[in-house]
Amino acid sequence: MTKEHRELAAALTLAAQRTATDAVMVHGAIADKLGLHVTDLRCLNLLRLDGPATAGELAQRTGLTTGAITRMIDRLLKAGYVRREHDELDRRRVIVTAIPERIDEIAPHYEVLAREFGKVMNDYTDEQMRVLLDVFQRLHETSVHVTALLRDPAR
Numbered sequence: 001m002t003k004e005h006r007e008l009a010a011a012l013t014l015a016a017q018r019t020a021t022d023a024v025m026v027h028g029a030i031a032d033k034l035g036l037h038v039t040d041l042r043c044l045n046l047l048r049l050d051g052p053a054t055a056g057e058l059a060q061r062t063g064l065t066t067g068a069i070t071r072m073i074d075r076l077l078k079a080g081y082v083r084r085e086h087d088e089l090d091r092r093r094v095i096v097t098a099i100p101e102r103i104d105e106i107a108p109h110y111e112v113l114a115r116e117f118g119k120v121m122n123d124y125t126d127e128q129m130r131v132l133l134d135v136f137q138r139l140h141e142t143s144v145h146v147t148a149l150l151r152d153p154a155r
Contacts, residue, residue: 054093
Protein backbone atom coordinates (compact mmCIF):
# COMPACT_ATOMS: atom_id res chain seq x y z
CA MET A 1 0.00 0.00 0.00
CA THR A 2 1.44 3.35 -1.02
CA LYS A 3 1.61 6.45 1.16
CA GLU A 4 -0.88 8.18 -1.14
CA HIS A 5 -3.28 5.23 -0.83
CA ARG A 6 -3.09 5.39 2.99
CA GLU A 7 -3.65 9.15 2.94
CA LEU A 8 -6.62 8.83 0.60
CA ALA A 9 -8.10 6.05 2.73
CA ALA A 10 -7.74 8.21 5.86
CA ALA A 11 -9.32 11.19 4.09
CA LEU A 12 -12.21 9.02 2.88
CA THR A 13 -12.75 7.68 6.41
CA LEU A 14 -12.99 11.24 7.74
CA ALA A 15 -15.31 12.22 4.88
CA ALA A 16 -17.57 9.24 5.65
CA GLN A 17 -17.67 10.21 9.34
CA ARG A 18 -18.56 13.79 8.42
CA THR A 19 -21.25 12.59 6.01
CA ALA A 20 -22.78 10.35 8.67
CA THR A 21 -22.91 13.27 11.09
CA ASP A 22 -24.35 15.55 8.41
CA ALA A 23 -27.08 12.97 7.68
CA VAL A 24 -28.02 12.82 11.36
CA MET A 25 -28.26 16.61 11.46
CA VAL A 26 -30.39 16.84 8.28
CA HIS A 27 -32.74 14.09 9.45
CA GLY A 28 -32.94 15.72 12.88
CA ALA A 29 -33.96 19.04 11.30
CA ILE A 30 -36.63 17.32 9.20
CA ALA A 31 -37.89 15.34 12.18
CA ASP A 32 -38.18 18.60 14.15
CA LYS A 33 -40.27 20.16 11.34
CA LEU A 34 -42.58 17.13 11.43
CA GLY A 35 -42.82 17.05 15.22
CA LEU A 36 -41.16 13.62 15.33
CA HIS A 37 -38.11 12.14 16.97
CA VAL A 38 -35.27 11.42 14.56
CA THR A 39 -35.57 7.70 15.42
CA ASP A 40 -39.27 7.87 14.47
CA LEU A 41 -38.33 9.29 11.09
CA ARG A 42 -35.65 6.63 10.55
CA CYS A 43 -38.13 3.89 11.52
CA LEU A 44 -40.61 5.25 8.97
CA ASN A 45 -37.86 5.06 6.39
CA LEU A 46 -37.19 1.42 7.31
CA LEU A 47 -40.88 0.66 6.88
CA ARG A 48 -40.90 2.53 3.56
CA LEU A 49 -37.83 0.70 2.25
CA ASP A 50 -38.32 -2.77 3.73
CA GLY A 51 -42.09 -2.94 4.11
CA PRO A 52 -44.27 -3.82 7.10
CA ALA A 53 -42.68 -5.35 10.18
CA THR A 54 -43.48 -6.51 13.68
CA ALA A 55 -42.35 -4.49 16.68
CA GLY A 56 -39.74 -7.17 17.37
CA GLU A 57 -38.37 -6.92 13.85
CA LEU A 58 -38.17 -3.14 14.16
CA ALA A 59 -36.40 -3.48 17.49
CA GLN A 60 -33.88 -5.81 15.89
CA ARG A 61 -33.31 -3.54 12.88
CA THR A 62 -32.94 -0.38 14.96
CA GLY A 63 -31.22 -1.80 18.02
CA LEU A 64 -33.85 -0.22 20.24
CA THR A 65 -35.43 -2.08 23.12
CA THR A 66 -38.91 -3.49 22.64
CA GLY A 67 -40.16 -0.91 25.17
CA ALA A 68 -38.64 1.96 23.19
CA ILE A 69 -40.07 0.53 19.97
CA THR A 70 -43.53 0.28 21.53
CA ARG A 71 -43.38 3.94 22.61
CA MET A 72 -42.16 4.94 19.14
CA ILE A 73 -44.94 2.99 17.42
CA ASP A 74 -47.46 4.62 19.77
CA ARG A 75 -46.13 8.08 18.78
CA LEU A 76 -46.30 7.20 15.07
CA LEU A 77 -49.83 5.81 15.49
CA LYS A 78 -50.96 8.97 17.29
CA ALA A 79 -49.42 11.10 14.51
CA GLY A 80 -51.15 8.95 11.87
CA TYR A 81 -48.01 7.68 10.12
CA VAL A 82 -48.52 3.94 10.77
CA ARG A 83 -51.21 1.42 11.53
CA ARG A 84 -51.14 -1.85 13.44
CA GLU A 85 -52.70 -4.88 11.81
CA HIS A 86 -53.01 -8.48 12.88
CA ASP A 87 -51.11 -10.93 10.70
CA GLU A 88 -53.64 -12.84 8.60
CA LEU A 89 -51.73 -16.11 9.08
CA ASP A 90 -51.01 -15.69 12.80
CA ARG A 91 -53.48 -13.42 14.58
CA ARG A 92 -51.11 -13.17 17.58
CA ARG A 93 -48.57 -11.28 15.44
CA VAL A 94 -49.10 -7.56 15.02
CA ILE A 95 -47.67 -5.95 11.91
CA VAL A 96 -46.77 -2.26 11.74
CA THR A 97 -47.39 -0.70 8.33
CA ALA A 98 -46.54 2.80 7.17
CA ILE A 99 -49.47 4.73 5.70
CA PRO A 100 -48.32 5.70 2.18
CA GLU A 101 -50.30 8.94 2.03
CA ARG A 102 -48.68 10.16 5.25
CA ILE A 103 -45.23 9.09 4.06
CA ASP A 104 -45.87 11.11 0.89
CA GLU A 105 -46.41 14.17 3.10
CA ILE A 106 -42.82 13.84 4.33
CA ALA A 107 -41.33 13.93 0.81
CA PRO A 108 -41.51 17.73 0.35
CA HIS A 109 -39.19 18.15 3.31
CA TYR A 110 -36.54 16.20 1.39
CA GLU A 111 -36.98 18.06 -1.91
CA VAL A 112 -34.25 20.61 -1.23
CA LEU A 113 -31.84 17.81 -0.30
CA ALA A 114 -32.75 15.85 -3.44
CA ARG A 115 -32.35 18.94 -5.61
CA GLU A 116 -28.93 19.81 -4.15
CA PHE A 117 -27.83 16.17 -4.30
CA GLY A 118 -28.87 16.09 -7.96
CA LYS A 119 -26.71 19.13 -8.68
CA VAL A 120 -23.69 17.34 -7.21
CA MET A 121 -24.42 14.13 -9.13
CA ASN A 122 -24.63 16.06 -12.40
CA ASP A 123 -20.89 16.72 -12.08
CA TYR A 124 -20.08 12.99 -12.43
CA THR A 125 -19.99 10.72 -15.45
CA ASP A 126 -22.12 7.59 -15.60
CA GLU A 127 -19.01 5.49 -14.92
CA GLN A 128 -18.09 7.58 -11.88
CA MET A 129 -21.65 7.28 -10.59
CA ARG A 130 -21.49 3.49 -11.00
CA VAL A 131 -18.32 3.50 -8.86
CA LEU A 132 -20.01 5.69 -6.26
CA LEU A 133 -23.05 3.43 -6.23
CA ASP A 134 -20.80 0.42 -5.69
CA VAL A 135 -19.05 2.21 -2.83
CA PHE A 136 -22.33 3.14 -1.15
CA GLN A 137 -23.75 -0.38 -1.55
CA ARG A 138 -20.59 -1.92 -0.10
CA LEU A 139 -20.50 0.60 2.76
CA HIS A 140 -24.15 -0.22 3.54
CA GLU A 141 -23.35 -3.94 3.67
CA THR A 142 -20.35 -3.18 5.87
CA SER A 143 -22.47 -1.04 8.21
CA VAL A 144 -25.05 -3.80 8.57
CA HIS A 145 -22.27 -6.32 9.29
CA VAL A 146 -20.50 -4.08 11.82
CA THR A 147 -23.78 -3.26 13.56
CA ALA A 148 -24.47 -6.98 13.98
CA LEU A 149 -20.97 -7.51 15.36
CA LEU A 150 -21.37 -4.65 17.83
CA ARG A 151 -24.74 -5.98 19.02
CA ASP A 152 -23.47 -9.55 19.41
CA PRO A 153 -23.60 -10.26 23.16
CA ALA A 154 -20.71 -12.72 22.77
CA ARG A 155 -18.34 -9.89 21.77
